[in-house]
Amino acid sequence: MLGAAASLYVWALRDLPRDLREALAGALERETSVTGIRVLETIHRNVEVADTERNLVCQDTGIAVYYCRVGERFPLHPAGIERALKAGTERATVEHPLRSNTVHTLTRESTGANVGYRVPIVHWEFVPGWDGLDVKCVPKGSGSENMSFLKMLVPADGVNGIKRFVLESIVEAGGKPCPPGIVGIGIGGSADYALHLAKEAIARPIGTRNPDPLVAQLEDELYGLLNETGIGPMGLGGDVTVLQCHIEHADTHMTLNPVAVNYQCWAARRTSAHIGADGAVDYDRDF
Ligand code: SF4
Secondary structure, three states, rough: HHHHOOOOOOOHOOOOOHHHHHHHHHHHOOOOOHHHHHHHHHHHHHHHHHHOOOOOOOOOOOOEEEEEEOOOOOOOOOHHHHHHHHHHHHHHHHOOOOOOOOOOOOOOOOOOOOEEEEEEEEEEEOOOOOOOOEEEEEOHHHHHHOOOOEEEEEEEHHHHHHHHHHHHHHHHHOOOOOOOOEEEEEEEEEHHHHHHHHHHHOOOOOOOOOOOHHHHHHHHHHHHHHHOOOOOOOOOOOOOOEEEEEEEEEEOOOOEEEEEEEEOOOOOOOEEEEEEEOEEEOOOOOO
């Protein structure tokens, strides 16, 4: 388990998922601005160099975020899984070695090898009757994480209010989150849950659509609108501002209408593995 966590983290930092590579290739085909094309070509060259030299895609190794889907009959308790994820992140950082980013939030002193109090960040989902474990690793760079937004709209703001806030947020972000990337949107629930959902949305395979047809329609609409802003690759102008727009939602209180935006940069790193009850690890699995 510890070894799997270490591998997932380093793998995520070195090797972009296939769906992201395809989305970046599609972006280069669609882009018409000369500057935008040049930026996208540089991104492609960056990925090529990382592949050939087996090096990191970006120097920012991010803050390690894990999503665990645990079967209730999986033999290792979640406390043990969390311990292994922390130890694996630390081992990967020391052995590779990787840049360590974690600091105490007040003193700003380093707290160790990409670990600290409540870091890495681990999210849980429990699956009744199952004996397996799915782990997804999403190292989150600060440039894009700093471009996170929350607004407690009122119900009267409706869907138009949601669209307006998303557009305003992405225009405000401009080139800071290293576009073109994935815009994750969380709607409904509570303030904290909307932000959680927005982060979950950026970690989905690119271009997947929400199973709720109304939400999927909003994803399509916002994807189109966001690409009409003209922000373009790295904010230098162009047709491709976002690679995708994903939305996760939850039902909410009748007087609430929270909306959260989380940006994921072009280096949308994501790896996953399935771990069986016998300890066998399958690194090809995605969720
Ligand atoms: S936002 Fe992404 S691409 Fe930009 S520096 Fe951070 S990790 Fe790298």
